[in-house]
Amino acid sequence: MVDSFYNYIEGQWASSTTDRWTKVINPANTDDVLGNVPASSSKDAEKAILAAKKAKTEWKKMSGPSRGEYLYKAAEVLDANKEDIARTMTREMGKTFPEALGETNRGVAILRYYAGEGMRKTGDVIPSSDKDALMHTIRAPLGVVGVITPWNFPVAIPIWKMAPALIYGNTVVIKPANGACITAIKIFKCLEEAGFPEGVINLVSGSGSEVGNAITTNEEVAGITFTGSDTVGKQIGQEALKRGIKYQLEMGGKNPVIVTKSADLDLAATATVSGGLKSTGQKCTATSRVIVEKDVYEEFKEKLLQKVSEINVGDGLEETTWMGPCASESQLDNVLSYIEKGVKEGAELVAGGSRLTQGSFAKGYYVEPTVFDNVTTDMAIAQEEIFGPVLALIKADNFEESIELANNVEFGLSASVFTKDIQQMLDFMDDIEAGLVRVNAESAGVELQAPFGGMKKSSSHSREQGEAAKEFFTSIKTVFVKG
Structure with missing residues (x-):
C-alpha cells in the first residue's frame, strides 16, 4: 500500500x-x-x-x-x-x-x-x-x-x-x-x-x-x-x-578551485573530489572547474584521478556507498547531455562519462564520476552549471591567470584556493568574484551562523x-x- x-x-x-x-x-x-x-x-x-x-x-x-x-x-x-x-x-x-x-x-x-x-x-x-x-x-x-x-x-x-x-x-x-x-x-x-x-x-x-x-x-x-x-x-x-x-x-554557480604550485596537492585533490562529487555534485557550491598551475598540473591530475577511481557509487542507504544516484531521470539526462557536449567540443574524457546500468544500477539514475582534461574556457562544461559529478580541469600559466580564468563566468557563488603563499591568499580574497571564499578548503561548505549568498548571476x-x-x-x- x-x-x-x-x-x-x-x-x-x-x-x-x-x-x-x-x-x-x-x-x-x-x-x-x-x-x-x-x-x-x-x-x-x-x-x-x-x-x-x-x-x-x-x-x-x-x-x-x-x-x-x-x-x-x-x-x-x-x-x-x-x-x-x-x-x-x-x-x-x-x-x-x-x-x-x-x-x-x-x-x-x-x-x-x-x-x-x-x-x-x-x-x-x-x-x-x-x-x-x-x-x-x-x-x-x-x-x-x-x-x-x-x-x-x-x-x-x-x-x-x-x-x-x-x-x-x-x-x-x-x-x-x-x-x-x-x-x-x-x-x-x-x-x-x-x-x-x-x-x-x-x-x-x-x-x-x-x-x-x-x-x-x-x-x-x-x-x-x-x-x-x-x-x-x-x-x-x-x-x-x-x-x-x-x-x-x-x-546557480560555476564554482572554481585554484590549485597553485605551492599547494599541498594531496589536500587539494581530496578537497576537490569531496567538494565536486559528494552529493553527486548536486550542490550549488559544488566544485565544477579545477584550475591548476602548469608546474603541478600533471602531478595533481594523477592524484585526483586516483581518488576518483576509488569512489564507490551505489544506493545511498548502503554503508559502502560514497556517491549516490542523480536525483531524477531529468537530472541524469542533463548531466549526460553535458558530458556529450564536453566530448564534442574537444575536451578529453579521462574518467567516467557513462551511465551505470548493470546489476544493482539497472533501476537507478546512476552516472560515473567524470573528469575532463584539456578544457578551455569557451566550452559549455567550463561556463554552464551542470549540477552533476563532472569536473573540468583547466591549465593556467600562473596564479594571476588562474584568477582571471576563475572569474571568467557569469556566476559568482563560491570559490576556493589551495596555496601556502600568504600573499596569494590575500590576493585571492580581494580579487575573486564570489560571495563565499575559502582558502585551503573545498568550495562546498556553508556555516549556519555566517552570511551566505553569491555575486553576479548567482x-x-x-x-x-x-x-x-x-x-x-x-x-x-x-x-x-x-x-
Missing part, C-alpha cells in the same frame, strides 16, 4: 482541490515508491496564503522569546526524528545516508540558532539633534512570506529560510520542490508537534508554474525567498518587482543565514519620541 501525503494549511492536513497526485520514487531504485503527494492548484496556494494572513497579526505581536520557544521545541522534535527524516531524504533524492543525517542535524542546529535570535536586540538607539527626544529603530516583520525551495538540500534550505522568517514575526507559505516534498512534509510534522499556532506555517506541494506562480503573484505575499535555477529566479524577481515586494534569490545580492537574515525578513522603522 502506497502512502499518501497532504498539504498543511491552517493547522490541518488536507488533500488538494485538484485531487491529483504525483508519485514519488527512489532514484536509486525506481521500483521503490515512497508515496504520493498532492499536485495542488493555485486555489490551494490561495487558501494557504489566506491562512497565513489571518495568523500574522497575533504571531507578530507575540514576544521574540515566545516565538523562540516554538523553534526550540521544533528542534527537539526534529532531533528525535532525524534518522527517519534522513532515511526519507536518501530514498527521495539519493543523497547518501551519512550526508542526509548530517544535513538533518544541521536543520536542528539552525532551529536552535534562530530560537536564540528571539532574545537578541531588534534595534538601536540613535542620538537625536533634539536633546529632549528619544530616537531609536525597531524591526517590523514583512507579513506573509513565500518560500520556494529546491530538492538538493530538502531539510537545510527550507529550515534556514523558514526559521528566520518565523522568529522575526512573519508567517510562512512554502512550496517545496516536487523531488523532495515528502522530506519537507515530515519536517512539517515536526513543526506541527511543536505546536505552532494555526496558519503560522503552511505547506502546499505542486508545480512551480501553478503553486509557485500563485505564491509569487498573490497580493498578500510581502516577500519571496527562492533557491533554484537562474531562469526561474529571474521570473520570480520580475514578478516581485512588479508588485514592489522584497525578493531574495539564490541561484544571487539577488541579499544574504541568507546568520544575523544577515534579519535584513531580508524585516523592515527598519525609525522612531522619534518627544514628551
Whole structure:
C-alpha cells in the first residue's frame, strides 16, 4: 500500500482541490515508491496564503522569546526524528545516508540558532539633534512570506529560510520542490508537534508554474525567498518587482578551485573530489572547474584521478556507498547531455562519462564520476552549471591567470584556493568574484551562523543565514519620541 501525503494549511492536513497526485520514487531504485503527494492548484496556494494572513497579526505581536520557544521545541522534535527524516531524504533524492543525517542535524542546529535570535536586540538607539527626544529603530516583520525551495538540500534550505522568517514575526507559505516534498512534509510534522499556532506555517506541494506562480503573484505575499535555477529566479524577481515586494534569490554557480604550485596537492585533490562529487555534485557550491598551475598540473591530475577511481557509487542507504544516484531521470539526462557536449567540443574524457546500468544500477539514475582534461574556457562544461559529478580541469600559466580564468563566468557563488603563499591568499580574497571564499578548503561548505549568498548571476545580492537574515525578513522603522 502506497502512502499518501497532504498539504498543511491552517493547522490541518488536507488533500488538494485538484485531487491529483504525483508519485514519488527512489532514484536509486525506481521500483521503490515512497508515496504520493498532492499536485495542488493555485486555489490551494490561495487558501494557504489566506491562512497565513489571518495568523500574522497575533504571531507578530507575540514576544521574540515566545516565538523562540516554538523553534526550540521544533528542534527537539526534529532531533528525535532525524534518522527517519534522513532515511526519507536518501530514498527521495539519493543523497547518501551519512550526508542526509548530517544535513538533518544541521536543520536542528539552525532551529536552535534562530530560537536564540528571539532574545537578541531588534534595534538601536540613535542620538537625536533634539536633546529632549528619544530616537531609536525597531524591526517590523514583512507579513506573509513565500518560500520556494529546491530538492538538493530538502531539510537545510527550507529550515534556514523558514526559521528566520518565523522568529522575526512573519508567517510562512512554502512550496517545496516536487523531488523532495515528502522530506519537507515530515519536517512539517515536526513543526506541527511543536505546536505552532494555526496558519503560522503552511505547506502546499505542486508545480512551480501553478503553486509557485500563485505564491509569487498573490497580493498578500510581502516577500519571496527562492533557491533554484537562474531562469526561474529571474521570473520570480520580475514578478516581485512588479508588485514592489522584497525578493531574495539564490541561484546557480560555476564554482572554481585554484590549485597553485605551492599547494599541498594531496589536500587539494581530496578537497576537490569531496567538494565536486559528494552529493553527486548536486550542490550549488559544488566544485565544477579545477584550475591548476602548469608546474603541478600533471602531478595533481594523477592524484585526483586516483581518488576518483576509488569512489564507490551505489544506493545511498548502503554503508559502502560514497556517491549516490542523480536525483531524477531529468537530472541524469542533463548531466549526460553535458558530458556529450564536453566530448564534442574537444575536451578529453579521462574518467567516467557513462551511465551505470548493470546489476544493482539497472533501476537507478546512476552516472560515473567524470573528469575532463584539456578544457578551455569557451566550452559549455567550463561556463554552464551542470549540477552533476563532472569536473573540468583547466591549465593556467600562473596564479594571476588562474584568477582571471576563475572569474571568467557569469556566476559568482563560491570559490576556493589551495596555496601556502600568504600573499596569494590575500590576493585571492580581494580579487575573486564570489560571495563565499575559502582558502585551503573545498568550495562546498556553508556555516549556519555566517552570511551566505553569491555575486553576479548567482544571487539577488541579499544574504541568507546568520544575523544577515534579519535584513531580508524585516523592515527598519525609525522612531522619534518627544514628551
